[in-house]
Amino acid sequence: MVTRERPTLEAVARRAGVSRATVSRVVNGSTTVAVAIRDAVKQAVEELGYVPNQAARSLVTQRTESIALILPETASRVFSDDLFFPAVIRGVSTELEAADKQLVLMMAGSAASHDRVERYAMAGHVDGVMFASMHGADPLPGTLARLGIPVVCSGRPMTPTELLVPYVDVDHLGGVAAAVRHLLATGRRRIATIAGPQDMVAGIDRLAGYRTALAEAGLPEQVAIGDFTRESGIRAMRVLLDGDPGLDAVFVASDMMAHGALQALRETGRRIPHDVAVIGFDDVEISRLSDPPLTTVRQPIVDMGRTMARQMLGVIDDRLDVPAAVVLPTELVVRASA
Amino acid sequence: MVTRERPTLEAVARRAGVSRATVSRVVNGSTTVAVAIRDAVKQAVEELGYVPNQAARSLVTQRTESIALILPETASRVFSDDLFFPAVIRGVSTELEAADKQLVLMMAGSAASHDRVERYAMAGHVDGVMFASMHGADPLPGTLARLGIPVVCSGRPMTPTELLVPYVDVDHLGGVAAAVRHLLATGRRRIATIAGPQDMVAGIDRLAGYRTALAEAGLPEQVAIGDFTRESGIRAMRVLLDGDPGLDAVFVASDMMAHGALQALRETGRRIPHDVAVIGFDDVEISRLSDPPLTTVRQPIVDMGRTMARQMLGVIDDRLDVPAAVVLPTELVVRASA
DNA sequence: ATGAAAGCGCTAACAG
DNA sequence: CTGTTAGCGCTTTCAT
Numbered sequence: 001m002v003t004r005e006r007p008t009l010e011a012v013a014r015r016a017g018v019s020r021a022t023v024s025r026v027v028n029g030s031t032t033v034a035v036a037i038r039d040a041v042k043q044a045v046e047e048l049g050y051v052p053n054q055a056a057r058s059l060v061t062q063r064t065e066s067i068a069l070i071l072p073e074t075a076s077r078v079f080s081d082d083l084f085f086p087a088v089i090r091g092v093s094t095e096l097e098a099a100d101k102q103l104v105l106m107m108a109g110s111a112a113s114h115d116r117v118e119r120y121a122m123a124g125h126v127d128g129v130m131f132a133s134m135h136g137a138d139p140l141p142g143t144l145a146r147l148g149i150p151v152v153c154s155g156r157p158m159t160p161t162e163l164l165v166p167y168v169d170v171d172h173l174g175g176v177a178a179a180v181r182h183l184l185a186t187g188r189r190r191i192a193t194i195a196g197p198q199d200m201v202a203g204i205d206r207l208a209g210y211r212t213a214l215a216e217a218g219l220p221e222q223v224a225i226g227d228f229t230r231e232s233g234i235r236a237m238r239v240l241l242d243g244d245p246g247l248d249a250v251f252v253a254s255d256m257m258a259h260g261a262l263q264a265l266r267e268t269g270r271r272i273p274h275d276v277a278v279i280g281f282d283d284v285e286i287s288r289l290s291d292p293p294l295t296t297v298r299q300p301i302v303d304m305g306r307t308m309a310r311q312m313l314g315v316i317d318d319r320l321d322v323p324a325a326v327v328l329p330t331e332l333v334v335r336a337s338a
Numbered sequence: 339m340v341t342r343e344r345p346t347l348e349a350v351a352r353r354a355g356v357s358r359a360t361v362s363r364v365v366n367g368s369t370t371v372a373v374a375i376r377d378a379v380k381q382a383v384e385e386l387g388y389v390p391n392q393a394a395r396s397l398v399t400q401r402t403e404s405i406a407l408i409l410p411e412t413a414s415r416v417f418s419d420d421l422f423f424p425a426v427i428r429g430v431s432t433e434l435e436a437a438d439k440q441l442v443l444m445m446a447g448s449a450a451s452h453d454r455v456e457r458y459a460m461a462g463h464v465d466g467v468m469f470a471s472m473h474g475a476d477p478l479p480g481t482l483a484r485l486g487i488p489v490v491c492s493g494r495p496m497t498p499t500e501l502l503v504p505y506v507d508v509d510h511l512g513g514v515a516a517a518v519r520h521l522l523a524t525g526r527r528r529i530a531t532i533a534g535p536q537d538m539v540a541g542i543d544r545l546a547g548y549r550t551a552l553a554e555a556g557l558p559e560q561v562a563i564g565d566f567t568r569e570s571g572i573r574a575m576r577v578l579l580d581g582d583p584g585l586d587a588v589f590v591a592s593d594m595m596a597h598g599a600l601q602a603l604r605e606t607g608r609r610i611p612h613d614v615a616v617i618g619f620d621d622v623e624i625s626r627l628s629d630p631p632l633t634t635v636r637q638p639i640v641d642m643g644r645t646m647a648r649q650m651l652g653v654i655d656d657r658l659d660v661p662a663a664v665v666l667p668t669e670l671v672v673r674a675s676a
Numbered sequence: 677a678t679g680a681a682a683g684c685g686c687t688a689a690c691a692g
Numbered sequence: 693c694t695g696t697t698a699g700c701g702c703t704t705t706c707a708t
Binding site: 346347348358359362363366390391393394395396397398399 | 684685686687688
């Protein structure tokens, strides 16, 4: 590897006939430098193509100007046709770009990579760590926070971590309530649900919302569990139909699963929404492209990413007005499927 | 920001009653350390929760153990429902994970971010830079390569950069030829194409393939240009139909555009493949889910990512057997649309 | 306003 | 096999 050696501060200083300290000042935009000298230095920087060595800089400043986003999922899951993660990344990315911070994206779907992430953060590679899509009571956010590393989560953490870590989440319960209300208002009475994984807050809260709403309406519940993927939606729908061939509606905790459910329903010859009404959750693109287009609970995924990133930037800059918890609204979007 | 100070080599050395050098040896797995001492050091490391400071380490080793993947696109493009980029990322990510290197993903859709990327690489933030989805004659790969930074590209570069930079690409021409042959064999004679953007090798090569194949068959060509997005596919298809309402086949340079083309064709009441046969390119998931399922030229996108990552690892390790150019095969996958 | 000097935490010769 | 020593390139007091 022929790494041509890059010019150092020292080289620039010699060329401009000043000290290293002065060059450093100019490079870092200090105002206390005489204009003539500043220009000379800038010219030397230009001529030599000088770029500060980040490792050296970080060593003394204790700052890297980069921030990690941890997705406790495999890469194949993050980059599947489920557009949830991409939307989070987009939001985060937008905010960090504006703040001139580098995003370091880390998938941590296995125990090994989970470890790697921990070491990575502890090695001071990044100034802060953001988590999205947390499963179970992941101790990592808390661990890092206790070590003094700024941590922010998307999705309410399931551990007392919440005391240490600011987070952003959406109003799952409100969204589900609106969905079930809509089903009731359109005359449905045998309303099943395909719930999300019960080791994730989004899965738990949406199921709780369904239960509450059905209890209030005095209707019996019918629950099948999926893992937010299309495949699991297909399977869960079949299970539900086995249990009650006469069900007339299903609330599905994610659009991907709802997409699977539509397929499973069509395969049995049922017409949607005539025989069975279907409502999803997310409002990712696929819900508009599905057949029929999906009525769904919109959650502002991109905004979650943006909000989380802003919280992180606030924490890093030691701003005191960083809200410990932000809950964004959800909204029912009615399309043909219900 | 309360960054509790982390223990240093020095602290571990004191606790274990040895020198810093010895601790460094143990931490880096040197075999020339007495077992007793090694254990003592390991214990001290454990007790103090020591993790090496990456900035300090990089400063002296000139290595960061991370590698950048540059996507010269906006984040919204990379993380849209086009699963091309995700597939590349997945491939890259798999290989780097195995090599215990950290992937740093950078979107560079604007001139500003293009600059940022350049500075980032030159600051020694990463050990190497991989490019995917290059537009036009981007000078950045060449620039970085000349500076001694290892560079690898996915997609044949359009500049003489190729002399400096290993790359991986797929057999565009072979794939297109197979597609057109299939159309001819099934009796189509008025074969149009929706080409990709003509500032990208994938766009150029696939159009060239179409032209060659039609010329050989002695048929007239009909070309509309898109930019690989679904929207542009819809528009291009309408243009083609305006030009020749009687066309009986269209080869589309990407599945996303083909998806759009299907929609545009259906809107005119045409039946597929009865009235018009459609063949796409990519074989991303959407081609199986579309209506009807899409006949398409499969390119091994994940493998491109993997191959590129392996080339990069080879270059970094100064291995001499790194191939300057790898061309992966493509393959026609016949489904209902043609 | 500028320079001198002291490290940041680590690795890698080189001695011993 | 282990310790001593000399930096890696930069920022930041502290003098001047």
